Amino acid sequence: MRALTERPEYRAVYAGTETDIPGNRLLVHRKPSEAFDAAVRTLVPAERLWLRDVPYSAVDLEAGLTRVRGDMTYWQNRGIAISTISTQPGLGCVQIGLPNLDRGRAALVEHYKPNTPVCVVFELPPIPMPMPAR
Known part of the structure; x- marks a missing residue:
């Protein structure tokens, strides 16, 4: 495949x-x-x-992901903490996880439409797991 x-x-x-x-x-x-x-x-x-x-190919979604990833400092400077970013081909969007949806959802959606479809969801930052001892 x-x-x-x-x-x-x-x-x-x-x-x-x-x-x-x-x-x-x-x-x-x-x-x-x-x-x-x-x-x-x-x-x-x-x-x-x-x-x-679906409306968007993986290439389309990866371009959107790259755009959002490149804007991380922009959002941090505006007090919007992005926890995660991923592509969701089944939903046809770049998924952006926020720990506080009230602080950022509307601004993110407005900023990226119509060129980058985004889905904004509640998501806490990932917790790094320690490497197992060998």
């Missing part, structure tokens, strides 16, 4: 994959494309495949 999604003709189409463990299926998020769908179907049996339409 990875080799397929990295082919130049599919980079603007492919968004991401998820596994549906209870359903024993592979969910492939992609912008609609008959050629891509046909190529995926050669790799995954139809009963194990769910092709899901």
